[in-house]
Amino acid sequence: MSASSRILNLAVIPGDGIGQEVVAQGLKVLSAVLPQDVKLETEEYDFGAKRYHATGETLTDADLDSLKKHDAILLGAIGDPSVPSGVLERGFLLKLRFAFDHHVNLRPSKLLPGVSTPLAGQPEIDFVVVREGTEGPYTGNGGVIRKGTEHEVATEVSVNTAFGVERVVRDAFARAQARPRKKLTLVHKNNVLTFAGHLWTNIFNKVAAEFPEVTTDYIHVDAATIYLVTDPARFDVIVTDNLFGDIITDLAAAVSGGIGVAASGNINPSREFPSMFEPVHGSAPDIAGQGKADPTATVLSVALLLRHLGYEEQATRIEAAVSADLGERGDAVRSTDEIGDALVARVVAG
Amino acid sequence: MSASSRILNLAVIPGDGIGQEVVAQGLKVLSAVLPQDVKLETEEYDFGAKRYHATGETLTDADLDSLKKHDAILLGAIGDPSVPSGVLERGFLLKLRFAFDHHVNLRPSKLLPGVSTPLAGQPEIDFVVVREGTEGPYTGNGGVIRKGTEHEVATEVSVNTAFGVERVVRDAFARAQARPRKKLTLVHKNNVLTFAGHLWTNIFNKVAAEFPEVTTDYIHVDAATIYLVTDPARFDVIVTDNLFGDIITDLAAAVSGGIGVAASGNINPSREFPSMFEPVHGSAPDIAGQGKADPTATVLSVALLLRHLGYEEQATRIEAAVSADLGERGDAVRSTDEIGDALVARVVAG
Numbered sequence: 001m002s003a004s005s006r007i008l009n010l011a012v013i014p015g016d017g018i019g020q021e022v023v024a025q026g027l028k029v030l031s032a033v034l035p036q037d038v039k040l041e042t043e044e045y046d047f048g049a050k051r052y053h054a055t056g057e058t059l060t061d062a063d064l065d066s067l068k069k070h071d072a073i074l075l076g077a078i079g080d081p082s083v084p085s086g087v088l089e090r091g092f093l094l095k096l097r098f099a100f101d102h103h104v105n106l107r108p109s110k111l112l113p114g115v116s117t118p119l120a121g122q123p124e125i126d127f128v129v130v131r132e133g134t135e136g137p138y139t140g141n142g143g144v145i146r147k148g149t150e151h152e153v154a155t156e157v158s159v160n161t162a163f164g165v166e167r168v169v170r171d172a173f174a175r176a177q178a179r180p181r182k183k184l185t186l187v188h189k190n191n192v193l194t195f196a197g198h199l200w201t202n203i204f205n206k207v208a209a210e211f212p213e214v215t216t217d218y219i220h221v222d223a224a225t226i227y228l229v230t231d232p233a234r235f236d237v238i239v240t241d242n243l244f245g246d247i248i249t250d251l252a253a254a255v256s257g258g259i260g261v262a263a264s265g266n267i268n269p270s271r272e273f274p275s276m277f278e279p280v281h282g283s284a285p286d287i288a289g290q291g292k293a294d295p296t297a298t299v300l301s302v303a304l305l306l307r308h309l310g311y312e313e314q315a316t317r318i319e320a321a322v323s324a325d326l327g328e329r330g331d332a333v334r335s336t337d338e339i340g341d342a343l344v345a346r347v348v349a350g
Numbered sequence: 351m352s353a354s355s356r357i358l359n360l361a362v363i364p365g366d367g368i369g370q371e372v373v374a375q376g377l378k379v380l381s382a383v384l385p386q387d388v389k390l391e392t393e394e395y396d397f398g399a400k401r402y403h404a405t406g407e408t409l410t411d412a413d414l415d416s417l418k419k420h421d422a423i424l425l426g427a428i429g430d431p432s433v434p435s436g437v438l439e440r441g442f443l444l445k446l447r448f449a450f451d452h453h454v455n456l457r458p459s460k461l462l463p464g465v466s467t468p469l470a471g472q473p474e475i476d477f478v479v480v481r482e483g484t485e486g487p488y489t490g491n492g493g494v495i496r497k498g499t500e501h502e503v504a505t506e507v508s509v510n511t512a513f514g515v516e517r518v519v520r521d522a523f524a525r526a527q528a529r530p531r532k533k534l535t536l537v538h539k540n541n542v543l544t545f546a547g548h549l550w551t552n553i554f555n556k557v558a559a560e561f562p563e564v565t566t567d568y569i570h571v572d573a574a575t576i577y578l579v580t581d582p583a584r585f586d587v588i589v590t591d592n593l594f595g596d597i598i599t600d601l602a603a604a605v606s607g608g609i610g611v612a613a614s615g616n617i618n619p620s621r622e623f624p625s626m627f628e629p630v631h632g633s634a635p636d637i638a639g640q641g642k643a644d645p646t647a648t649v650l651s652v653a654l655l656l657r658h659l660g661y662e663e664q665a666t667r668i669e670a671a672v673s674a675d676l677g678e679r680g681d682a683v684r685s686t687d688e689i690g691d692a693l694v695a696r697v698v699a700g
């Protein structure tokens with residue numbers, strides 16, 4: 001369903017921990033920013049630890065069928081210490097990314113005025129990581145033999161296909177082309193992971209020929225972590241594999257204001273399946289239910305959601321509201337709700 | 351050959367780029383610090399880009415036989431833009447680590463007084479990463495089908511064995527036990543790479559039971575990059591797999607004074623084969639031959655080499671010299687040679 005239908009039919013997955021609280025603020029801001037003639041319809045889903053404990057289910061085929069009917073998905077956070085590591089990650093989060101072919105995992109990093117960074121000085125940071133979302137070491141390929149014995153062997157297979165790499169590289173080039181600096185950096189480890197590295201590098205170079213205006217370079221993932229703290233301004237758009245993208249986007253979030261403000265989109269650009277938008281942060285069970293969680297990352301994820309669905313002006317309005325709010329917020333400690341209200345007030349006024 | 355034989359028989363591999371310059375300083379300091387009755391014998395090897403271009407060889411079986419006879423290996427840097435990516439890395443650096451079973455890749459990070467860091471404030475940083483050196487995605491397992499076509503598939507296989515994981519985990523526990531804080535952190539991604547992740551986690555927990563004095567915790571690799579910039583003081587000893595170790599040690603080097611001061615040891619604790627010591631930085635061809643390279647990381651690698659061979663007092667003396675030199679160096683730009691001379695003067699006086 002496209003923007004022109006004037007219905008925005010959203011699947012909402014609050015999830016675990018602080019998920020409920022932050023998603024509530026995201027929806028408040030979304031309602032406030034939508035044009036009057038767009039009707040927001042939401043359906044809430046109870047995925048996460050509670051449902052897993054009650055039913056043993058994480059995400060069924062019926063769930064996927066139901067989720068499929070929405071224009072997009074807004075997710076708070078999934079994960080709880082009571083669930084063994086990997087169960088919800090593989091059984092829900094990754095299952096959804098794979099089922100809906102979310103191959104463009106979009107993670108912008110922008111250090112907004114007034115936001116503190118662990119880096120000295122106040123470096124300029126404004127880049128986007130395009131992380132591949134359906135291949136690499138995330139496929140679940142691999143296995144174990146002789147489990148629990150002194151002869152155990154466990155493997156993890158990173159799977160990289162020309163099809164999968166080319167489509168995400170192409171998406172990243174298009175994004176770089178649309179930005180003022182028009183620069184794209186490939187991050188990989190092609191000097192060690194030579195099989196996958198050559199595939200990524202060759203396809204990157206091939207697609208580069210079609211985007212003569214885009215300046216390109218290549219950095220090994222280890223060196224990329226150095227630049228992210230010593231010279232983050234060198235980055236404009238980064239394209240990288242699923243695991244490297246996971247690692248460097250947490251670092252990118254940390255240097256550009258923390259995961260409290262880091263948004264992400266798990267995007268299927270063809271719109272064959274709904275895309276999913278979520279804050280980069282987790283469920284933070286230690287502060288859940290206390291009104292302490294910062295909903296900013298969720299609100300910025302709503303902006304990405306709107307942009308994906310064609311509501312560019314509304315997305316920009318939210319981003320401007322967040323930017324102004326952060327710049328002027330002073331030292332007062334604010335509750336989740338107060339931050340949400342402040343952002344609503346700004347998008348309404350904006 | 352052990353310290354008691356009073357001969358230190360070293361293989362020296364200057365390598366490419368700035369390798370020659372920094373290794374010369376490392377040897378100068380080594381000569382100056384060694385007890386009078388220890389005879390230093392060195393044999394230089396010409397591995398690297400030049401030899402590769404001249405002969406097509408990177409590291410032959412005969413080379414390995416020859417290297418085997420030394421007590422240890424000191425390496426400057428290997429790598430040059432004229433050689434295709436991966437050739438020297440896989441053909442020399444990794445081949446040597448695998449051939450000599452360098453399974454403990456030791457990378458200390460310490461922010462010394464007076465050394466600048468990209469982080470705000472001057473956080474306390476004093477930890478050691480124990481990176482596994484012979485398994486994980488570094489084994490070269492994997493392959494390519496339909497190369498160069500739109501149906502290409504490239505795989506990389508991370509291989510993890512109980513044998514390989516347990517020995518490095520055990521080494522890391524012993525190192526943690528010997529440090530004042532006695533804390534060990536496992537870094538992995540066990541919520542996604544569940545096959546390897548469970549192996550690492552189970553072995554880590556099993557060995558932990560034998561070290562009741564060591565406090566342990568676990569962090570996902572993505573979150574570890576956040577802590578490395580927001581709270582590096584939380585780390586004491588980290589143990590992790592080959593690839594995660596590669597990535598986080600570059601970041602660790604960046605936050606604790608830069609790769610100009612980051613030392614490393616590729617250690618075979620059984621001493622069945624000689625261990626290799628090298629600065630973490632690369633060959634930096636852009637500044638090679640200009641006397642601009644900082645030899646500090648190489649000199650600190652010499653300290654690790656001495657400690658490995660049982661020259662604890664001399665190792666400590668070098669580290670104290672470097673610490674004093676950095677703390678008092680002021681703003682003067684010094685040449686490679688001048689830094690080496692300053693360190694020689696200090697170890698002689700110390």
Ligand SMILES: CC(C)[C@H](C(=O)O)[C@@H](O)C(=O)O
Pocket residue numbers: 089090093094246280541542572
């Ligand atoms: C929770 C986990 C499966 C996930 C990932 O590794 O992709 C998270 O770290 C992220 O970055 O979204």
Ligand SMILES: CC(C)[C@H](C(=O)O)[C@@H](O)C(=O)O
Pocket residue numbers: 191192222439440443444596630
């Ligand atoms: C050059 C490369 C093979 C090497 C590695 O990846 O181990 C380097 O980055 C390092 O950290 O020593």
